[in-house]
Amino acid sequence: MDTNTKIVDLEKVVIKFAGDSGDGMQLTGTQFTDTSALLGNDLATFPDYPAEIRAPQGTVAGVSGFQIHIGRIDINTPGDIADVLVAMNPAALKANKNWIKKGGTIILNIDTFAKRDLEKAGYETSPLEDNSFEGYNIIQAPITKLTREALKDSGLDGKSIGRSKNMFALGIIYWMFNRPMEQTEKFLQNKFAKQPEVVAANIKIMHAGYNFADTIEALPSSYTVLSANLKAGTYRNVMGNQAIAWGFLAAAERANKQLFLGSYPITPASDILHELAKHKNLGVKTFQAEDEIAGICSAIGASFTGSLAITTTSGPGLALKGEGLGLAIMAELPLVVVNVQRGGPSTGLPTKTEQSDLMQALYGRNGESPSVVLASSTPGNCFDWAYMASKITLEHNTPVVLLSDGYLGNGAEPWKIKSTMDMPEIHPSIAIEGEEYQPYARDEETLARKLALPGTKGLEHRLGGLEKEDITGNVSYDPENHENMADIRSEKINRIADIIPNQKIFGKEEGDLLVVGWGGTHGSLYSGVDNLLKTGEKIALCQFNYINPLPKNTAEIFSKYKKIVVCELNSGQFANYLRMNFQGTIFHQYNKIQGFPFTTSELESHFKTLLSK
């Protein structure tokens, strides 16, 4: 690096990589994430990509983005708007024009700003020639041209050469933030181990980008973001979907159970299937079924046979699984259904995040069919909630729906590695050979029935979806019995409230405003509340992970604040659920259904308004 370059220490920075969906922006962002994590930054990421694999080139609809927020301070969100934008074409610039900080740095691949490119992006005149970006620090980098020039003798074909230009952009950003390139070099060597010429080309282009940034004088400073003050321990990066998969693996090992996943590919949940399919060495059996229904039904079959059985899906898939879930509730079998929520209804916004399946998870079945519902709230704690879902389902022999969302599933953060031995013990409720067995006899405290696994001598019995007679489990059409069994199934869920911990809050223990959230909005709600706490407001955050049953101290918490606002990425499902459970309490709402997470600034401004009224 040029020794004249001044290095500026930053507290935090938000960077966004944006380009065509074939430009490799997700990979570029992931590489910058991994390198920053290894340097000890706290971080949060937000991949945002179109539903089409390769949407029409150069159009705004086809823009794929990856936003990363790194800091030496506590980072809880991917950031509202970017300090630095890398735009590989005019469409990427156009799509992000409202998401870049006034006066921020924009690095453009200027080779893509010909008339035709501008037209495809819907620009009548070049935004660089009018005053649209006045006051911004625009770096016009001839990325395509320099990449072609650098690789003209590489022997690679034009297509492969074109594909490496994302490495040029990464090189620029590595220089800007004073990061080493070794991690990415190692990654490339592994990924393309069989194509050394591709490895060499990509590394060459990354260095070319780095040197380009070092040479041009448009970038006066190089920035650094020092290590964050994280708790001591060994860390790694995790994405939510990966953490969910690992949580199940940990639970199966601690429960001494085989893990079985029956699943059908669906965005944005498929990565859980991909992750578990890799780990046959740990005894996990994954089954890619013919459809969503076969996914859940095969899992129920495996559960009946003694596995820790799970099925993973997103909203439309949960709709298809409804009847199967009802059977698991009737047969009182353990089962975890993971719903990585996306925008709905119907096919909706497959690659965007939303929290609009809450009611479906709670009530989306025929008959009186209560289910435990849990929600994870950070990419890292997806591990803990997958584990807890497994523990509850195996100990209480009733299905659990675990709600995650696209933002958590694809988002990454540094994760302090846990040991499976740090996790609570799991005691599955199973009858053994020789014991007096009645399929629907129950534990007095939990009301859970015991399973008897096929292959156990003397415990042969029949289960099914027809109403069961109390204790014997025989088919019964008796009216009194039906009401009694419906009450038991409901009470069994309610009693889980006895074993779950009290709900915690962040902020003032009593005060003017309680912000209520659930699941994946934790990061933005936390940041919003934290900022207002620093200004002296009497505010607190109550973020729920246990949805059904709710923690026992919920009403008590609600009673300590003058106002309560329920913030969620839907039109008020949790707020209505709370109204039903806590009649008389007034719940204000703050909702967003745009396929995007809350920004911290919109929340802060809304909270301020509520506080001032």
Added chain:
Amino acid sequence: MEHLTNKDFTSDQEVRWCPGCGDYTILRAIQKALPALGKKKEDFVFISGIGCSSRFPYYMNTYGFHTIHGRAPAFATGVKLANPKLSVWQITGDGDALAIGGNHFIHALRRNIDINILLFNNEIYGLTKGQFSPTSKKGIKTKSNPHGTTDEPFSPSDLAIGAQGSFFARVVDTNPKLMQKIFIEAEEHRGTSLIEILQNCVIFNDKTFASITGKEVKENAQLILEDGKPMLFGAEMNNGIILNGFKLEVVTVGENNVTEEDILTHNAKEQDPTLHAMLARMRPPEFPAALGIIRAVSRQTFDEGILNQLEYEKENAKFKTVDELLKSGETWEVES
């Protein structure tokens, strides 16, 4: 191992099919066949969907699961994958397997998961009181189509063969002896064994198979196939099947210079399914209906494939515990 009898497989539940229903014969036949398999009672699992036939597991004193409509193959797949040592039997009907459950049915056959599927085909919906089913003869008048159906029926054998099924047998509900024999061979076959049972619904579709099972006609209307034996049938066992060009034909031995050598010999193990499909499609009055084991070919089962992969990965994996996985890859230390 203790000696089991049919009584060991009889549950204490009252059987609630209509008097005269063909299902009773099937129930008795399976209760008699299971002891001959030399397996432990606790290792049998009966899985069903919804319909008259699907009440079956309640009447068996084994592990059983009466699940949801059409999905039994998926449950059975989960059971078998979770514990491949179990003997898994799926009980289904023509509506359950071929209408609402058509997708699961073909995929089970395609994968060749090692289960036995007993398809009770009565060409009608019984439990919902008499609507036509996907195997009802074209033109049948029912409550849901009072002017007669206009849709072509499915042929279960063609579906099975099209889905690369490795075992297809057919039997009538009036022949419990043949049923028992087929059940035993189905269990011994590795892969998805599909047994189509032509079963009479006395209430809603009585005598639908009369042209095959009727006392006066049955000798000439049934060809009971046996592997390695000539395809002969009839009261005198002198009628036979030959291949004339690309078509099957019924001939009589001793007439028109036909000798026993001209008659086709059944080879259930032949991988090419062409002849099996042609035989399975035969119907009176032109032909006898083919019964017995029509196809039984060997190919890897789904559960075997999965288990082999699992064993290989366990032996060759870099790590053996979840903790090792969590610590694998790029990690860094933060000091206090």
